[in-house]
Amino acid sequence: MFISPRCDELVDAEKQLTVHDAPIVLTIHFKRFTALGRKLCHRVDYGEQLSLHTATSKGRKCPSYSLYAVICHLGVSQVPATISRLSNMAMGSGMR
Numbered sequence: 001m002f003i004s005p006r007c008d009e010l011v012d013a014e015k016q017l018t019v020h021d022a023p024i025v026l027t028i029h030f031k032r033f034t035a036l037g038r039k040l041c042h043r044v045d046y047g048e049q050l051s052l053h054t055a056t057s058k059g060r061k062c063p064s065y066s067l068y069a070v071i072c073h074l075g076v077s078q079v080p081a082t083i084s085r086l087s088n089m090a091m092g093s094g095m096r
Contacts, residue, residue, distance in 0.1 A: 018057040026050070026065050 002013035032040040050065040 022063045
């Protein structure tokens with residue numbers, strides 16, 4: 001809900017962000033916490049390819065990305081992160 005500056009009433013609203021100039025290398029960092037700061041423990045599925053066609057500004061180049069690596073850590077600073085390159089994941093030794 002949003003208070004419209006035109007009619008000064010509560011109305012339904014939708015917000016959308018788009019990418020105007022996409023980077024050559026894209027890094028995505030999932031913050032897997034609730035609004036209360038609790039860790040989300042459910043599985044996150046992702047593909048090996050990512051296209052920004054639905055998130056790119058109209059008339060701009062639409063890049064596609066290939067997954068290179070996944071970094072997984074338990075959230076405790078003393079626990080080292082697990083880094084798996086996609087080639088290792090394909091051979092069964094990576095994170096699932």
